[in-house]
Amino acid sequence: MRVVLAGGVTGGHLFPALCVGEALKRVGAQLLYLGARHGLEARLSLPFDALLLDMNGLRPAARRAWRLPFALWRAVWEAKDALQQFNAELLFCTGGYSSVPVALAMRTLRKPIVLLEPDAFPGRANRWLARFASRICVNFEEAVAYLPRGSQTVRTGLPVRHSVCRVNISPEEARIHFGLRPDLFTVLVVGGSQGAQPLNEVVLSTVQHIPAGEMQWLHLTGEAHYEMVRATADRLALNGNYCPLPFLEAERMGLAYRAADVVVARGGA
Structure with missing residues (x-):
C-alpha cells in the first residue's frame, strides 16, 4: 500500500505520524511524508521519503485575510501534485494546520483519509477535517463528543516510538x-x-x-x-x-x- 503521512510543524503532530509510519514501513508499506518547510520536520532526519511544502502563509502569526486563500490554494495544489506523482492510496493525518491542504488535496482525489486525534478536545484542523475522514483514531473517548455526528471513530490510544x-x-x-x-x-x-x-x-x-x-x-x-x-x-x-x-x-x-x-x-x- 502507498501511504502518505501528514501533520507536523510541532512534535505533538509530527512524532505520532513518524511512529505510525515506522510501523507501516515494517509491514511493507511505501511511504511519503508531506510537511511544512518551516516546521520541526525540516530540522530532523526523517526515516522515509519526505516532501516539504511552502506553508508559511498558513502559520497563525503570518495569516492575513487577503493572503490566506492564496497560500492555502498554493499548498493544496502542490500537495495534490505530490499525491498524484506518488500514486497515494491512503492519507494518514495527525492534525495541525499543515495537514489541512494535504487532506483537501486527497479529498479531491476521492481517496480515503484516516485522522489521528491525540487530545481529549480535538484541534480545529481535525474538527474540520473529520467530515472527510473514513476513520478517526482517538486517544481519549471524550474527543468523540466534539467531532461531527456520525464520525467513524475507533479508540487506538497514542502511538509511542520504540x-x-x-x-x-x-x-x-x-x-x-x-x-x-x-x-x-x-x-x-x-x-x-x-x-x-x-x-x-x-x-x-x-x-x-x-x-x-x-x-x-x-x-x-x-x-x-x-x-x-x-x-x-x-x-x-x-x-x-x-x-x-x-x-x-x-x-x-x-x-x-x-x-x-x-x-x-x-x-x-
Missing part, C-alpha cells in the same frame, strides 16, 4: 548521560517540542529556592527559549543541580524519561 522506550538503561546510567548525579531525586520538565515560556519561568523561580542537595532538574526549554533560560540559570548560579536542554530526539528523550523520578509537563498533543 526508540523512546529505553528499559535496558538504568535510571542511574541515564542521569550520568546528562551529567547529573546518579543517586539524586530527578525532576524532568517538558514544555513540548517548542517549549513553554510560562513553564520555563516557573521552573527557574522554583529551582533557586530548593536546596541543590534535595533534587536535581532536567529541563527541556524549547529551542527558541534555550539561550534566555541558559543565561538566567548562569546568572542565578543554578548549574549545580540544574541541566537545561533545548530539545531531545527520540533516543535521548527515552534516556530523559529513564532519568526522571517525576515528570512535569504542559498539556497538548
